[in-house]
Amino acid sequence: MRASYLVAVSATAILLSACTTVRGPAQSPQEAAAPAPAQPGAAAEQDASAALHALFKASDEDNLRRNPLNALFRGDMRYADQLGDSITDAYFDAERAAGDKDLAALGRIDRAALSETDQLAYDVFKWQTELALRSLSPEILPLNVVRPIDHFTGFHTFYPDLASGQGAAPFKTVKDYDDNIKRHHRYAWLIDQAIVRFRQGMESGVVQPKLVVRNVIDQLDLQLKQGVEGSTFYAPLKTFPADIPAADQARLRTQTAAVIRDEIRPAYQRLRDFLAREYLPAARAGDGLIHMKGGAKLYSYLIEQNTTLPLTAEDVHQLGLSEVARIHREMETVKAQVGFKGTLQEFFEYLRTNAKFRPASKEALRDEYYAIGKRVDARVGEIFSTLPKTKLEIRPVPDYREKNDAGGSYMQGAPDGSRPGVFYYNTYDLPSRSTWGQETLYLHEGAPGHHFQISLAQENEALPNFMRFGGNTAYVEGWALYAETLWDELGMETDPYQRFGGLNDEMLRAMRLVVDSGIHAKGWTRDQAIKYMLNNSSMGRTDATSEVERYIAMPGQALAYKIGQLKILELRAKAEQALGAKFDLKAFHAQVLMTGSLPMNILEQKIDRWIASQRN
Template identity: 35%
Template sequence: MRLILPFLALFLAAPAFAASPADTAFEKLAQADYDWSQADRGLIDGEDDDRVAPQLADVKPVAQAKRLAVLEGYARTLASIDTRTLSPARQTDAAIYRYQLDTRIDRLRFRTWEMPFNSDSSFWGNLGYTSARDFKTEADYRNWIAQLRQLPAWFADQTANMRAGLARGFTPPRMTLAGREASLDAIADASDPTATSLYKPFKTMPAGMAPATAAELRAQAAQAIRAAIPAYAALRTFLKTDYIPKSRTTISAAALPDGDAFYRAQIAEFATVAMTPAEIHAIGLAEIAAIRGRMNGVMAETGFKGDFPAFLTYLRSDPRFYAKTPEELLKQAAWIAKQMDGKAATWFGHLPRRRFAIVPVPADIAPFYTAGRGGDGVYLLNTYDLPSRPLYQLTALTLHESAPGHAFQIPLARENQDRLPFRRNLYISAYGEGWALYCETLGEEMGLYETPYDRFGMLSYQAWRAARLVIDTGLHSMGWSREQAQAYLRDNTALSPHEIETEVDRYISWPGQALSYYLGEMAIRRGRAKAETALRAKFNIRAFHDMVLALGSVPLPALDQAVDGFIASGGIGPYPKEE
């Protein structure tokens, strides 16, 4: 397994002394990579800049080979810099950059672009993130139209890549893909382009836009979508008649080409720590046992007279725990989010400027989508199949996907002017998902879980993420079956049958990603306990949270180093005037 580079020094402020020649060389390299990668991905980025990109990324093999060559060149340049002579802050930046560079090179060397979708995520489904956003300018609308016009060629390129992956056995397991072509139906069968999710931004346009301009943009969008509809239909046919029937019948990542090395690389990317699958598996088993003890205690508080399996059956079947309409689910999530707003100042000294919207997951991808997903400015809540969306888990879900989870972490990283650009826009799963999972437990301290059922739902979510350590390593290194993984979730969490099926398929088809959540949360909880013990009366929870969030997204060794710096400073956070 590739070891993560040591993090020699870490704190929040930029150095007060003149940059060394090594600092200057590293900053030039990091900026060159950042500028190139933004342009390569078709993005326009900058401070507080969330404009819609003017193009879709080139996914053809020639472009992928060029990317690999560029990144390997950057790696050689980094190796030529004597990192021992960097300032402390830049030593940290260089170690984080090395992690990011290694991860990107690994993806290209393993040709992960030949598997551009799995049971959880897809290149066509990801377009929904853009269409769900609020467009602000005329350029946003024109850029989105430009992307829509590129869809037929882009889909053809993605299909060619999938054919190449299929030829060498590099696909998701067939059993996880059954029916996934249905997520294309809503657009593939559309007779009215303005009724599709792709047209959503044009439903409500800025009030200051000239009516003639708005009409022109709407007409162009409809025309572009109408031209893209056959591409959706062709992709659906390819998936249904060719790709899915010929996808691999094995489950484990080890069965993929160079599978053992691939899984080790996935662990390095998502967990950011040097641990073996066996070590991770053992942690998961121990944590599940500890969480079960707490779950039993909360179950007793409810007055339920049966055993644990009977209680799970009760939770999964009693109508009192489920919303009757999508609107009820959305409104309840909004109420939870507003309750969190009222608590925020007590727990955080510095809040993001960016706000977020709560919107339903688009209907065309909802059947195979997770319960919710959050990001910069949006909390997507799945209102499909309401009997699988229990209200007793909604508080935990909302704290994770909106505030203070992803809706704090991602905007605060982007707003932090003390960070180099590549760090402001970096997302590392162990940190980002670990923070969001930590926020679920923080809700208990905040008093946001109003009933024992809500607290049981939170603990069920904790067990769900701890179980991922057991299941992911079980599936990909210990020969577990799909049914074995489903049974483990069914026996240890209150997840609905629908969620259990979609989640296990997600772990099967996305090796390693599931490991990031609980390992990341453990690192934050471990760091907080260490700081509380060392600082005693000087410990300030607002300063601690501000310190963690001001880091941006970092590998877990860097988080550990930051905690040590926080303790050494006497518990002074990055915004002392706000503590």
């Protein structure tokens, strides 16, 4: 989720050369005017590559038409007046038909005739498409579609950001504002369609846990309390670009206020009342998928979807327990280093409650993140050969979602750099925030974590779009967690308390393996999971509660971090051992990052080939 695309032989050069005509030496002016006959193998590769990239382009264009927000986040404004569907049977039928069509076309391309890099793209495209089709299967889709909203992934959580003037949607021209109004109409419709899906779930017996429903109700209440002109949706109307005429400004204020007042707020109220009066009594009491009809089958799928590996819930649980034990041993070392005489649990409580580890103010928290960013910027070029062109900004989490948000998060920038990437830090319940965790959080969410991985992929125009803009959680979050381990190379965590912060964050990801599988496969309760996290780390109760409620809302997603990180660390250790003095950390990072987000098995195959090439 967190770099470089340049290595001895760059992926850019390989991808471009695959579409380049092969020419022989000219023998005469006439021969010089036309290409010489290509070698049979080269011609076959050229034809196969051309077909492959034509498929990628056609598939991507079709996807953008079906999913216009994907285009908007890229800065592609062709469908900016559309919000899309994403919830009806017709939408899912179209997605399924597109996946079947793409796989059929891929099957007609001779993989053996492709270059090594094109084979990599072929494999990723096939893996992603097959996984998407599984999510649309009769076994999986009915278990997800009737639960369209939760407090972490519902469109009521991201759409206000999109429309706030601080998100992906631009507000530079009159058309931008008009497009926003058109999206608002569709948004109100989507809210009502969510009620339809929830009702279907009540009939089928597939429902959200009560905890999730209560959290969504709280979020809707917060947005309803904003009113019209205090609404996040109204924010872009408070400051217009200077070149928008006054008459247009007046019209846009009137029309935007009307759609907020007459459509969005009533839709919110309908959803809120439905959830509170009808759905909450029918929601399940048990938090985990083990308590939901079809939940065991769904969790098995979600483990593979998120980790990209064929692991069982028991595999995950045992791996988590092993990692928790290892990290505890390293924490004991830090405890001894600072001279603390009590038990590890007492050390946790000391770090959790001592006032010297609390931010003095929201401004002090912000200023320290600014300082950390400057220190990273000064060193990061030592281990990455290419840095993102996209700027990184540091902002607090918006107040309307800070209560249920993580301690830190990242929003990607525009591929052309016109919109920066944003590292969000959370100031909610400030006394629960710990200064010793700041460096690690920045490395993960900012640089060289999510910002590097996402920006460098987006900026590499030589990659097919599904590799520039797509991804899987194990790679994205695995990279960001791996980025935390680069603290030594980047001169971070020189204070033992900051080193403990790094271990504490690593412990969080290890505990996720235990707790997520505990909740969804072993029947752990919310309180049991919170207690486990408090007993095994120095997390504050606010953060532990938010984390556990996130795992309840998003089963399996939290497994990806640790499993992805362990795979990248394993591949680095393998390369270091195999190459010895030839090992180049910049080149290794380029190999991991240069071709976008890869499933773990495909990444391993790629690194194995690179090791072999470096040996030779």
